[in-house]
Amino acid sequence: MGPLHGYRVVEMAGLGPAPFCAMLLSDMGADVVRIDREGGTNPLGLKVDVLNRGRRSVALNLKSPEGVTTCLDLISRADAVIEGFRPGVMERLGLGPDECLAKNPSLVYGRMTGWGQNGPLAQAAGHDINYIALTGVLHTIGTDDSVAPPLNLVGDFGGGALYLAFGVVCGLLEARKSGKGQVVDAAMVDGAAHLMTMMYGLLHHGQWTHQRQDNLLDGGAHFYGVFECADGKWIAIGSIEPQFYQLLLDTLGIDAASEGVSQAKEDWPQMRERLQQAFLREPQSHWCELMEGTDICFAPVLSMSDAPAHPHNEAREVFINAFGITQPGPAPRFSRTQGSIQRPPPAPGEHTAEVLEEWGVN
Numbered sequence: 001m002g003p004l005h006g007y008r009v010v011e012m013a014g015l016g017p018a019p020f021c022a023m024l025l026s027d028m029g030a031d032v033v034r035i036d037r038e039g040g041t042n043p044l045g046l047k048v049d050v051l052n053r054g055r056r057s058v059a060l061n062l063k064s065p066e067g068v069t070t071c072l073d074l075i076s077r078a079d080a081v082i083e084g085f086r087p088g089v090m091e092r093l094g095l096g097p098d099e100c101l102a103k104n105p106s107l108v109y110g111r112m113t114g115w116g117q118n119g120p121l122a123q124a125a126g127h128d129i130n131y132i133a134l135t136g137v138l139h140t141i142g143t144d145d146s147v148a149p150p151l152n153l154v155g156d157f158g159g160g161a162l163y164l165a166f167g168v169v170c171g172l173l174e175a176r177k178s179g180k181g182q183v184v185d186a187a188m189v190d191g192a193a194h195l196m197t198m199m200y201g202l203l204h205h206g207q208w209t210h211q212r213q214d215n216l217l218d219g220g221a222h223f224y225g226v227f228e229c230a231d232g233k234w235i236a237i238g239s240i241e242p243q244f245y246q247l248l249l250d251t252l253g254i255d256a257a258s259e260g261v262s263q264a265k266e267d268w269p270q271m272r273e274r275l276q277q278a279f280l281r282e283p284q285s286h287w288c289e290l291m292e293g294t295d296i297c298f299a300p301v302l303s304m305s306d307a308p309a310h311p312h313n314e315a316r317e318v319f320i321n322a323f324g325i326t327q328p329g330p331a332p333r334f335s336r337t338q339g340s341i342q343r344p345p346p347a348p349g350e351h352t353a354e355v356l357e358e359w360g361v362n
Contacts, residue, residue: 002029002330002339007172008359010035010074010081011055012095013348016128016152017160017188018084018112019051024165025080026054027330028339033058033078033355035071036348050327052345058356059349068094073361076103079175080168082110086125087117097183107181108171112164114155116187128155131188137196142212143219159191216240222272223248223263226301233284237275238297248296252278 007030011022026032032055039059058074061067072095075081081100083090090096090111097109114131115121121134132138132155142148167184175181202208202215214220223239239248245263249256254274260267279287284300291298302310308319308326320329323344330339356362 001337002027003334003337004169005029005337007031007080008078009033009168010071010078012081012083012085012090013037014084014112016084017156017164018082019049020157020161021082021110021112021164021168022055023051023053024161025082025168026342029337029342032056033074033351033359034346035060035062035074037062038067038349048323048325049345050325053322053327054342055346056343056351056355057346057348058352060352062093062095070356070361071095072099072103074355074359075100075107077359077361078104078107079172080108080110082112082164082168084112087111087113087122101181105181106175106179108168108175108184109181110164110168110171110184110186112160112186112188114160114188116189117185128152128160128188131155131159132192135189135193135196136200137192139210140196140199140212140215140218144211144213147212154195155188155192159193159195160186160188163191163194220268221263221265222268222275225272227276227279229279229284229287230281231283231285234301235279235284235287235291236299236301240297244295244297247294251291251294251296254278 004025007025009022009025009030009032011018011032011034013019013034013036022032022034034052034055034057036057036059038061060071062071075095091098100109101107111117113122114126114128115124129138129149129152132150137154138147138149141150164184164186167186171182171184199208208215212218212220217224219225221240223237223245226234226236228234237248239245242263246256249261252275254261260270262271287298288300292300300310307313313319317329319326320341321327322341330341
């Protein structure tokens with residue numbers, strides 16, 4: 001009974017950001033029906049794909065007129081549809097915005113692409129790494145010597161799925177007032193660039209350089225970065241504010257009044273070396289005992305295996321075990337209509353008869 005309970009969403013099966021968006025909507029209570037290919041299998045070869053959790057699956061042959069008609073009938077009964085194909089694919093299937101909005105004028109039609117629905121690159125193939133490269137994001141991440149792909153979090157999920165979900169919910173809210181649907185053009189290049197708004201503002205004011213590890217938040221500052229410990233594990237420090245920085249120095253026994261001890265940029269290199277040597281003297285557990293829970297802004301760098309067992313994550317149930325898999329739980333939290341995982345990931349076509357009968361489709 002999450003905040004989106006009562007909304008119906010049709011998801012056209014795909015990869016990456018569109019399924020993640022569908023998962024977000026389902027976690028928040030929406031009834032999301034996934035349209036799979038007849039006889040389809042998971043594209044990643046996974047027996048259980050957690051990105052598909054919470055939905056029901058209808059298998060259709062969209063190369064047949066009957067399959068397209070059935071899909072269009074489902075969309076006509078939905079509040080929103082989301083798709084992640086290249087521009088023009090849905091139109092060629094006879095399921096483009098014109099056809100769907102003609103059948104359902106209040107429909108929110110969410111489109112997820114990398115390059116967007118128009119522009120010189122709109123028809124080109126690409127992946128997360130390409131979209132964040134074009135927007136200036138990738139250039140800012142890494143070391144002095146090399147850029148480093150930040151998983152596919154910035155393009156696929158942060159700049160893609162989250163913006164599509166936000167766009168769909170915005171469209172649903174507007175449709176409640178106007179009674180009219182519309183198309184949401186969510187492009188990963190748009191979202192990834194939008195996530196960089198603060199950095200572009202800093203660049204304009206001369207407070208951000210094009211050199212990696214030369215800026216406040218990219219590992220350049222000694223008081224905002226990661227440090228290796230004696231046992232080979234790592235810790236993360238974010239002591240940006242002066243009072244937090246002072247606490248860091250006090251805890252490490254560094255005299256703030258001594259020469260070269262400051263947050264001034266000219267002191268960053270020598271102070272980083274000094275902190276590196278300090279943290280290498282003890283294991284991660286020592287620094288956790290000394291600093292965790294203080295205003296130093298400290299956290300251990302945990303592996304994906306260790307993170308679910310951390311006391312804070314356990315207390316908040318950040319990770320849950322559902323259908324035998326430890327995974328992040330629904331977010332964000334709500335005081336009255338908390339979201340939940342509605343069901344395990346479906347097999348393609350597992351709910352075809354059930355959904356068609358429930359939605360009143362012949």
